Amino acid sequence: MGDLHVKDGQPGSLREVFRQISKSAGALVLCGDLTDTGTPSQARVLAEELRACTVPVIGVLGNHDYESGHVDEVKQILCDAGLRLLDGQATEVNGVAFVGVKGFAGGFGPRMLSSFGELAIKTFVAEAVNEAMRLENIMRTVNSQRAVVVLHYAPIVETVEGEPLEIYPFLGCSRLAETIDRFRVSAVVHGHAHRGKYEGRTPAGARVYNVAVHVQKPDRLPYALITV
Numbered sequence: 001m002g003d004l005h006v007k008d009g010q011p012g013s014l015r016e017v018f019r020q021i022s023k024s025a026g027a028l029v030l031c032g033d034l035t036d037t038g039t040p041s042q043a044r045v046l047a048e049e050l051r052a053c054t055v056p057v058i059g060v061l062g063n064h065d066y067e068s069g070h071v072d073e074v075k076q077i078l079c080d081a082g083l084r085l086l087d088g089q090a091t092e093v094n095g096v097a098f099v100g101v102k103g104f105a106g107g108f109g110p111r112m113l114s115s116f117g118e119l120a121i122k123t124f125v126a127e128a129v130n131e132a133m134r135l136e137n138i139m140r141t142v143n144s145q146r147a148v149v150v151l152h153y154a155p156i157v158e159t160v161e162g163e164p165l166e167i168y169p170f171l172g173c174s175r176l177a178e179t180i181d182r183f184r185v186s187a188v189v190h191g192h193a194h195r196g197k198y199e200g201r202t203p204a205g206a207r208v209y210n211v212a213v214h215v216q217k218p219d220r221l222p223y224a225l226i227t228v
Contacts, residue, residue, distance in 0.1 A: 001030060003214065004034050007036045011045055014046075014049040018049060021223060025225060027098070031191035032191050033065065033192065034078065040074060047081035050078075061087070087100070088100075088101055090138050099135065099138050101151065102153065104127045104130075104173060106169065107174070108157040108173070108174045109174055131176070132176055139179070146186045150190075154171050154196070155173070155180060156174070157200075160196040162196050181204035185206045198216060198224070
């Protein structure tokens, strides 16, 4: 699941969900925007909620988690609570490798933003390229027969469909899919596109799931149960 947007003053709101997940799944994967504005106090609220989860918890951060400029402290609080935070790393649970980066924006297909023009544009594109390269570097180290890529930003346009067209370029980037399709991947999960579509595929056929809590899942739960 993704886009929890945990706020101050809402303790207890996720505990039952985490208990349910622990009964049904081998791991909980969190796809960014774990906090609403990236404050340490919000991270502490989530850390307390995660005590209800009895399976491994794996995740990446999202853009909201960077908002307040306390990302290092947010990371530390969540890692101390047991979150296996992926930021260009991989971890394995029950024979499944989970590989994660936050990703970045930039658009999709032939209309992706290119590194041309002003320095600000080139810097923006470089961030997207860097995230894709970090994902590729870690994917090359994975030996597991099953691999799940964990992102915040979308790698394909299909799972952002339903959002306003004007913001598509800010919801993800095809550079992530280009990297994913160089490897054997069992599934890709992301969030960020609250009004997007649940399922799509990369050009090479890898399954992609938008698991933002706002997105309607097949069983109408706030989280998706995915078998790999």
